[in-house]
Amino acid sequence: MATYPKTSLNKVQRGAKRASYDIETVNQILDADFMGYVGYAYKGRAISLPMAYGRENNKIYLHGSLKNRMLLTLLEAEDISMTVMHLNGLVLARSGLHHSVNYRSATLFGKLKKVTDSLEKEKGLKCVIDQMIPGRWENLRPILEKELNGTLVAEMVIETASAKIRDVGVHDEKSDMELPIWAGIVPIKQLAETPQSDPYLPEGVAIPEHIDNYVNKNSK
Amino acid sequence: MATYPKTSLNKVQRGAKRASYDIETVNQILDADFMGYVGYAYKGRAISLPMAYGRENNKIYLHGSLKNRMLLTLLEAEDISMTVMHLNGLVLARSGLHHSVNYRSATLFGKLKKVTDSLEKEKGLKCVIDQMIPGRWENLRPILEKELNGTLVAEMVIETASAKIRDVGVHDEKSDMELPIWAGIVPIKQLAETPQSDPYLPEGVAIPEHIDNYVNKNSK
Numbered sequence: 319m320a321t322y323p324k325t326s327l328n329k330v331q332r333g334a335k336r337a338s339y340d341i342e343t344v345n346q347i348l349d350a351d352f353m354g355y356v357g358y359a360y361k362g363r364a365i366s367l368p369m370a371y372g373r374e375n376n377k378i379y380l381h382g383s384l385k386n387r388m389l390l391t392l393l394e395a396e397d398i399s400m401t402v403m404h405l406n407g408l409v410l411a412r413s414g415l416h417h418s419v420n421y422r423s424a425t426l427f428g429k430l431k432k433v434t435d436s437l438e439k440e441k442g443l444k445c446v447i448d449q450m451i452p453g454r455w456e457n458l459r460p461i462l463e464k465e466l467n468g469t470l471v472a473e474m475v476i477e478t479a480s481a482k483i484r485d486v487g488v489h490d491e492k493s494d495m496e497l498p499i500w501a502g503i504v505p506i507k508q509l510a511e512t513p514q515s516d517p518y519l520p521e522g523v524a525i526p527e528h529i530d531n532y533v534n535k536n537s538k
Numbered sequence: 539m540a541t542y543p544k545t546s547l548n549k550v551q552r553g554a555k556r557a558s559y560d561i562e563t564v565n566q567i568l569d570a571d572f573m574g575y576v577g578y579a580y581k582g583r584a585i586s587l588p589m590a591y592g593r594e595n596n597k598i599y600l601h602g603s604l605k606n607r608m609l610l611t612l613l614e615a616e617d618i619s620m621t622v623m624h625l626n627g628l629v630l631a632r633s634g635l636h637h638s639v640n641y642r643s644a645t646l647f648g649k650l651k652k653v654t655d656s657l658e659k660e661k662g663l664k665c666v667i668d669q670m671i672p673g674r675w676e677n678l679r680p681i682l683e684k685e686l687n688g689t690l691v692a693e694m695v696i697e698t699a700s701a702k703i704r705d706v707g708v709h710d711e712k713s714d715m716e717l718p719i720w721a722g723i724v725p726i727k728q729l730a731e732t733p734q735s736d737p738y739l740p741e742g743v744a745i746p747e748h749i750d751n752y753v754n755k756n757s758k
Binding site for chain 1 (some may be wrong): 578588603605606620642645681689707718721725729738
């Protein structure tokens with residue numbers, strides 16, 4: 319099973335038994351989402367902002383306007399890190415300190431560079447859009463050259479990464495187990511609801527299969 | 539209406555019409571969640587990690603183990619920034635570049651300091667637990683002195699902040715409006731599901747009111 323190298327950057331410090339460096343595990347976490355948190359240094363502090371991403375093999379594509387402060391700063395710094403997390407449940411223990419959450423997260427480290435070739439830029443944007451909803455890109459009108467020129471596309475090559483997963487029940491002190499205090503898990507799920515068609519659609523344009531598939535897959 | 543000062547740190551650069559500096563708007567976004575993304579600088583790069591928080595007035599409480607690398611680094615740096623975002627929908631346009639998401643986000647900037655007084659630490663931890671589920675803390679067994687001593691509690695005083703909200707329909711180019719391409723919104727919601735009681739609960743311990751309230755409030 320292929321794994322990422324453990325370095326001082328990605329080695330999980332706390333809760334190491336929940337950590338994984340398995341490339342496939344990291345990819346599954348990335349592929350179940352499309353928004354990650356990217357940090358960048360600005361005026362001496364690290365600012366953390368959400369960005370849409372697309373993954374293809376060991377590459378993460380990001381995009382933004384040509385003036386995007388975060389992307390421009392990161393392209394200059396080259397080194398980049400991104401975290402993706404899915405919250406799966408609240409872990410409610412008998413004591414405050416054993417409260418926790420169930421989750422799956424991945425933190426990636428790598429180098430970011432600007433994509434300049436038009437075909438490569440288009441590939442990167444397709445990757446980001448299809449990460450949001452598989453099959454979306456081929457249903458859209460083709461992207462225009464001037465749109466490509468007005469968009470900043472960047473690719474991060476993942477150099478190393480770690481995953482962290484908590485998916486077990488409540489842990490409490492043995493001495494607390496007989497207390498008459500309710501403990502348990504409240505599962506949390508992110509769900510898609512009924513699509514709302516744009517009121518300006520021409521008559522006869524129905525909800526396409528790729529949208530139905532997405533909603534079905536992400537409903538209760 | 540009280541607002542945060544606009545500085546070079548928090549002034550929203552892109553999509554300024556979606557920005558708000560209103561304190562009440564920022565607080566509403568913070569109070570609808572309990573996990574934020576905090577950035578910290580490590581070996582020259584900004585790492586972004588999720589942390590549970592609690593808000594009280596203009597203060598954000600964070601906690602972790604005494605060896606928490608992120609908190610210790612941030613306490614040394616003092617300056618801290620945190621972002622909270624709720625994803626509310628996928629905005630699916632007729633062209634790739636007009637794809638977007640509906641969301642509510644808040645980015646905070648402030649100073650972080652260690653809480654050392656035991657009563658203040660307890661107040662901070664109560665704030666974090668009750669942010670997750672209101673009313674939880676008073677249902678737990680009291681925290682022990684040795685647990686308090688083994689926990690790092692930090693408070694961030696919010697100096698400035700910004701909110702960003704997108705909650706409108708699809709925007710497309712006028713020239714694309716007649717295309718036979720489906721466009722619309724897929725609403726996204728984070729929901730709580732049926733609580734799973736810990737199998738080791740003593741007989742007769744029922745799901746308490748504060749859990750029922752939480753699940754009802756966060757269900758369909």
